[in-house]
Amino acid sequence: MSDRTENLLLILPGLLLLALVFFLPIFQMLALSISGPDGPTLQHFARFLGDPYYLGILWRTVRLSLVITLICALIGFPLAYIMARVGPRLRLWLIVIVILPLMTSVVVRTFGWMVLLSRSGLIPELLRDLGLVKRNFALMQTETAIVIGMVQVLLPFMALSILGVITRIDPRLEEAARTMGCSFLQTLRTVILPLSLPGIVAGSLLAFTLSASSFVTPSLLGGSRIEVLAASIYGSVTQTLDWPFAAAQAVILFVGVLLVLVPYIKVTGRAHG
Structure with a gap:
């Protein structure tokens, strides 16, 4: 038996499992999407693409996902850099703090944000006391509330993805850049950031896809006023x-x-391998 045949036999169970749990449901969903009383039809797609209401829901979903991903990257990169450059014991505690929210149900965390962001919650009351907002200010059932809740949910995925890359960057590269006259921020921009791009890309892919398909947090924090595509699918079902x-x-x-x-x-693959 050749090595190629042996390798094929080894991966065959995994391929069959992948086809069963991933590709088969997708094909069933594709078949259902074009099913009609008189045979295959594209009327369901035409209904969605021809209705400004559903197009607005699609645009809101993509736009919020991009904003959430960007904020996660802006917070996750410095957080990952700090975790990578501190001592081993402190790094362990920081990683535990980042991972700890993942051990709590997303529903529980979202309800916590509902308490904090409600009209009489801690955050609106604090902003009113500081005179930064008007008395009728509210955060619940707004896109801002969705962004806040989703960033808290997805930040660990971004930070840990970047951390795995930064820990493999030789600190001597930073020392060399500082020796050549670069400031700390210039070192981050010209050395650490380009080398961290694979982790940023991986974290961004996770954050964007999970955000675009998220249902619980946008539904609870945005309500029926701010509907995303996952909630629209749930309503149709x-x-x-x-x-x-x-x-x-x-x-x-x-x-x-x-x-x-x-x-x-x-684009990122061509530019950075």
Whole structure:
């Protein structure tokens, strides 16, 4: 038996499992999205793409996902750098602090933000006491609330992805840059940031895809006023029982995420390997 055949036999169980749990549901969703009473049809896609309401939901989903990803990267990069450059014991505690929220249900964390962001919650009351906002100021059922809640949920994925890359960067490269006259910020910008790009890309992919498909946090913090595509799919399934239209929305979400991610991967791959 050749090595190639042996390798194929070894990966065959994994490929079968992947086909069963991933590709088969996708093909079923694709088939459902084009199903109609008289045979295959594209009317569900035409209904979505021809309605400004659903196009607005799609745009809001992509826009919020991009904003959330950007904020996670802006916070996650310095956080990961600090964790990578402190002592081993302090790094362990920082990693535990970052991971600890992942051990709590996202529903519980979101309810915590609902208490903090409600009209009588700690954050709005503090802003009112400081005179920064008006008395009728509210954060709940706004896009800001969704961004705050989702950043807290997704920040660990971004920080840990970047941390894994920064820990492999030789500190002597920073010392060499400082010796050549670079300031600390210039060293970060010209040495650490370019070398950390694979981790930033990986964290951004995780943050964007998880944010675009998130349902619980946007639904609880945004309410019915700020609807995202996952909530629209859920409504089509549970309220109107329109499964083919829900499948069409899921396909559009899947394709929309790919349209954003594939060029991003290709551009960063060509530039940084």
